[in-house]
Amino acid sequence: MTAETIPTPVAAPNTGPPHPLAEFWLYFRANAGAVVGLFVIVGLVVVALLADVISPHSPIITNNTVFLKPPFWQAGGTLAYPLGTDAIGRDILSRLIHGARLSLLIGIAVVVLAVFAGTVLGLVAGFFRGMIEIVIMRLMDITLTLPSLLLAIVIVAILGPGLMNAMLAVSVVLLPHYVRIARAAVISEVAKDYVTAARVIGAGRMRLMFKEVLPNCVAPLIVQATLGISTAILDAAALGFLGLGAQPPTPEWGTMLADAREFVVRAWWVVTLPGVAILVTVLAFNLFGDGLRDALDPKLKR
Amino acid sequence: MSVLVSARGLTRVYDIGRGWFREPAHLQAVGGVSFELAAGHTLAVVGESGCGKSTLARMVTLIEPPSSGRLMIDGLNAVTPPASEKPRLRRTVQIVFQNPYGSLNPRKRVGTILEEPLIINTNLSKQERRRQVLEMMAKVGLRPEQHSRYPHMFSGGQRQRIAIARALMLSPKLLVADEPVSALDMSVQAQVLNLLVDLQAELGLAYLFISHDLGVVRHIAHDVMIMYLGVVMEHGAKERIFARPLHPYTQTLLAATPGMGKNRKRIIAKGELPSPLNPPAGCVFSTRCPYVTDQCRRERPVLRPLDERLVACHYAERFLEQPAA
Amino acid sequence: MPLLEIENLSVTFPSQTSDLYAVDGVSLTLERGDVLGIVGESGSGKSVAMLAVMGLVAFPGQVTADRLTFEGRDLLRLSDNERRALTGKDVAMIFQEPTTSLNPSFTIGYQLAETLILHEKMDRKAARRRTIELLDQVGIPAPEGRLDAYPHQLSGGMNQRVMIAMAIACNPKLLIADEPTTALDVTIQAQILDLLLSLQRDRGMALILITHNMGVVADTTARVAVMYAGQIMEERSTESLFGSPQHPYTAALLAARPEASDGGRLATIPGVVPGAYDRPRGCLFAPRCAYATPHAAECRPELRPWQNGLIRCHYPLGDTTRDERIAADRRAAPPAAAPEVA
Known part of the structure; x- marks a missing residue:
């Protein structure tokens, strides 16, 4: 080394590890299906938000002149009704667009309700071991033993048909999953030293539960919630199909399917298109949820 | 020399359930341990796994009550403390755990972790809390800009510094250190041991130092207590025991x-x-x-x-x- | 022909943000019956280097080497079948956590016998006899009664003995022990180390002992390699390494041991081990070294022969001219570039 050598800093530039969010995106991006799912969900949300603006017709008003018009690419179809019309002359595209709004609302509302109640019950069960835990968990076990749709039907039958009651019923059906996940996460977190350390500095029970432990349990709950949205949409559609969920003329995908039953042979589009909408949405949430799990679960990293 | 901690016949028995129809088995984790610890001194408890040293640490830290025996900390009865004295006891004894990766809440910033003892136990203003936190961070060798970082951004040694800082936020008189350096690398171990020695000299802390490593114990302890299967085998001044x-x-x-x-x-x-x-x-x-x-x-x-x-x-x-x- | 020859072995883990050099140009030679200790802190690459020898580096780790031979056979070119035949038979490895290294669903007798049936082509009966013999050799009392025990029914020390029995079942020529005693209690630790050494002596097998504990190598091995951040910093006989360490890192590590204290403060090494994001360009230890110069920070030293051993340092401690050279190198650049000495 000669005297002219330009002095350089001793340590290489310290760029540091990436920000947690950047790291999350790094892992999430690696999963192509998850990214596709995310895009579909974002698209659905946009469509749902702008439903009033982008739908060409009203989803409810019937038009006596256009019964069972096929989609535009088939003989007899027109671009005025791109995806055709149903048996009483309502534009299917407009109904699907408004249905997206409803389905997303159902999915999210149901899951929020189930996650909220499930987390609280799970936290309580995980914290207060003993009698309280046994009561909560056995109740959940009983709920799980019943076929989910059957249970939902029973609840709706008791409460009466309608969208709100259907949502409530689906929430109850989903509840045990969140209680179990929350409880398992709480039990594994409570055993960790940081909880003991918080107790030693005098933290009370509420503080331990909600400020120390809960934030560390959210990752599995978020994943399950995303997957739960698809289940909720599916179950709500099923209830709608059975006439127990959203009532006509509400443009709910399941109800649309039910209304179109008798035209399966004559007009395929009336049945197929709502079905495809459900399929795509559910698939998108499932793919997104899988990607979320891969990115959030530290065990799958590296 | 004032006695800070005095334990007489501390015993902890666990009932191990063996199903519904059988008597639970009794596991004596600690069987009649007595010791005295003076302010500014270090008593090291040494033993292998299952010797009861961690249970002893948990009893002294009031995490679990002894099954029998007496425990006086700073003149207060620590076995059945009257409710009015519980907060004072809390502030007198603090603990540092072995694994710095498990003992810090991963979702909280360092500043929040250090502030928490003050929020719970004092009525200090936000500014005052922050000032105390920064002061403590400087004391344990952390830089002020690390205040808003999360635990995963720190190495094991730095995390142990954070854990020590948290334990000291309430100005305790007794620090229970449960294998505080055994999860650390060699070169970092020395840093943390030096820090503990410095803090003791500066703050007059008493240490109950739980360890399985006689090398570390010989360096840091004044008195040594050797335990085996919940029972004390030998107890005395470090020089005596290591010499013969x-x-x-x-x-x-x-x-x-x-x-x-x-x-x-x-x-x-x-x-x-x-x-x-x-x-x-x-x-x-x-x-x-x-x-x-x-x-x-x-x-x-x-x-x-x-x-x-x-x-x-x-x-x-x-x-x-x-x-x- | 040496038993194991490693030349310029590197293992990198590519990542989207910054490649991780787990092992960076490690060279080692091991003769038959040698006992070599590899010491280093966590992340020094000591375990990964040996996993690379065993062909066990998991995806996406990339292994490269100028030479990696066992008894003259190129380990990098083995087919999967050849490698399986070699590892577990001629080269065996035991790990830190004995309880998780054994399959919890099978009895230890079954797991041991499987190894024998697979590698030694024994029939069940012979395998069972040999299993009892092996368990006896590793100091498990009443081995017949333990054959049907599951790993969770045995203590950590006993499980480690079972692991050792499994490792020596096929009379390996080389046994790699990765922190074999770290998870065990002190008294059990002593038993296991004694067992490993007596097996090594009796069978004349070579032993590589990976550990972070200076005391363990001092007590057991003849030769030590000190690793730091993926590189070997110093390698020599145990006695001379502990007596007069030549690398500043070795010296600092030895001084930092509580055992080395005279009651005062312990010597410490400032800073932390470099990670994937702050790997120094020059000597890897330079940012933490009390003797670092701008030259050392810029130019990575080679592993070179020095006083009956090997060293990777520009200024070995035993070098009589080092003070002058350090001073000269520091003068060559403005003092601002000199590292802080804590």
């Missing part, structure tokens, strides 16, 4: 510690640690002791004073003649 261990178990431990056994006769304990559910009837070390006799198997030796320390061995006198190491 009088209990065969202490000798075994010293000989087995890598890097310390070089000049000693290599005694290797036979067999395994017995199950604490089914401890030997006589001396708890009798199943592995090289000098075992029938008396040892029958009769449990009591802890008795000999050569300026306490030792629980029927034949401790025999080792007095051995040359000091």
Whole structure:
């Protein structure tokens, strides 16, 4: 080394590890299906938000002149009704667009309700071991033993048909999953030293539960919630199909399917298109949820 | 020299359930441990897994109550403290855990972690809390800009500094350190040990230092208590015990510690640690002791004073003649 | 022909943000019956280097080497079948956590016998006899009774003995022990180390002992390699390494041991081990070294022969001219570039 050598800093530039969010995106991006799912969900949300603006017709008003018009690419179809019309002359595209709004609302509302109640019950069960835990968990076990749709039907039958009651019923059906996940996460977190350390500095029970432990349990709950949205949409559609969920003329995908039953042979589009909408949405949430799990679960990293 | 902690016959028994129709088994994790610890001093509790040292730490930290025995901390009854004195006791005793990766809440910033004891236990203003947190961070060798970082951005040694800082936020008089350096790398271990020594000198803290590593203990302790299966084997000043261990178990431990056994006769304990559910009837070390006799198997030796320390061995006198190491 | 020859072995883990050099140009030679200790802190690459020898580096780790031979056979070119035949038979490895290294669903007798049936082509009966013999050799009392025990029914020390029995079942020529005693209690640790050494002596097999504990190598091995951040910093006989360490890192590590204290403060090494994001360009230890110069920070030293051993340092401690050279190198650049000495 000669005297002219330009002095350089001793340590290489310290760029540091990436920000947690950047790291999350790094892992999430690696999963192509998850990214596709995310895009579909974002698209659905946009469509749902702008439903009033982008739908060409009203989803409810019937038009006596256009019964069972096929989609535009088939003989007899027109671009005025791109995806055709149903048996009483309502534009299917407009109904699907408004249905997206409803389905997303159902999915999210149901899951929020189930996650909220499930987390609280799970936290309580995980914290207060003993009698309280046994009561909560056995109740959940009983709920799980019943076929989910059957249970939902029973609840709706008791409460009466309608969208709100259907949502409530689906929430109850989903509840045990969140209680179990929350409880398992709480039990594994409570055993960790940081909880003991918080107790030693005098933290009370509420503080331990909600400020120390809960934030560390959210990752599995978020994943399950995303997957739960698809289940909720599916179950709500099923209830709608059975006439127990959203009532006509509400443009709910399941109800649309039910209304179109008798035209399966004559007009395929009336049945197929709502079905495809459900399929795509559910698939998108499932793919997104899988990607979320891969990115959030530290065990799958590296 | 004022006594800060005084324990008499501390015992902790766990009931291990064995199904609905059988009596629960009794596991004596700690059996009648007595010691005194003065302010500014370090008592090291040494032993292998299952010797009860961590249970002892949890009892002294009030995480779990003793099954029997007396425990006085700073003049207060710590076994059944009156509700009015609980907060004061809380602030007197704090703990640092072994694993710095598990003892810090991963979702909280360092500043929040350090502030928490003050939020819970004091009515200080936000500014005052922040000032105290920054002061403590400087004291344990953390930089002010690390205030808003999350624990995962720190190395093991730095995390242990954070854990120590949290424990000291309430100005305790006794710090229980449960294997505070055994999860750390060699070069970092020395940093944390130095920090503990400095803090003790500066704040007059008493340490109850739980460890399995005799090398670390010899460096940091004033007094040493050797435990085996919940029972004290030998207890006294560090110099005494390291110079001439009088209990065969202490000798075994010293000989087995890598890097310390070089000049000693290599005694290797036979067999395994017995199950604490089914401890030997006589001396708890009798199943592995090289000098075992029938008396040892029958009769449990009591802890008795000999050569300026306490030792629980029927034949401790025999080792007095051995040359000091 | 040496038993194991490693030349310029590197293992990198590519990542989207910054490649991780787990092992960076490690060279080692091991003769039959040698006992070598590899010491280093966590992340020094000591375990990964040996996993690379065993062909066990998991995806996406990339292994490269100028030479990696066992008894003259190129380990990098083995087919999967050849490698399986070699590892577990001629080269065996035991790990830190004995309880998780054994399959919890099978009895130890079954797991041991499987190894024998697979590698030694024994029939069940012979395998069972040999299993009892092996368990006896590793100091498990009443081995017949333990054959049907599951790993969770045995203590950590006993499980480690079972692991050792499994490792020596096929009379390996080389046994790699990765922190074999770290998870065990002190008295059990001494038993296991004694067992490993007596097996090594009796069978004349070579032993590589990976550990973070200076005391363990001092007590057991004849030769030590000190690793730091993926590189070997110093390698020599145990006695001379502990007596007069030549690398500043080795010296600092030895001084930091509590055992080395005289009651005062312990010597410490400032800073932390470099990670994937702050790997120094020059000597990897330079940012933490009390003797670093701008030259050392810029130019990575080679592993070179030095006083009956090997060293990777520009200024070995035993070098009589080092003070002058350090001073000269520091003068060559403005003092601002000199590292802080804590």
